[in-house]
Amino acid sequence: MTLSGPLDLLGTIGHGHSYEDLAGEAKELDIGEGLRAQVLDLTALVRIKAETAQEKDKAQLAVLRRTLEEKSRS
Numbered sequence: 001m002t003l004s005g006p007l008d009l010l011g012t013i014g015h016g017h018s019y020e021d022l023a024g025e026a027k028e029l030d031i032g033e034g035l036r037a038q039v040l041d042l043t044a045l046v047r048i049k050a051e052t053a054q055e056k057d058k059a060q061l062a063v064l065r066r067t068l069e070e071k072s073r074s
Helices: 019-025 042-052 055-073
Strands: 026-032 035-040
Touching (some): 019 026, 019 035, 019 042, 035 042, 042 055
């Protein structure tokens, strides 16, 4: 737990994807107060969530896929 809320740290995600595997699919974002973080782009996030697709991810996955579709149209 951090002052800003929960922080989840993982060695790998999905089916064993490491930081090195996914670094090329990340974008650096300003997260406030001069802090920057590497965040997976939407395409990679959808792919990783689809690999694991646990019950809690299924609802999010549908929303993310729809967002990705709409984003690709613009």
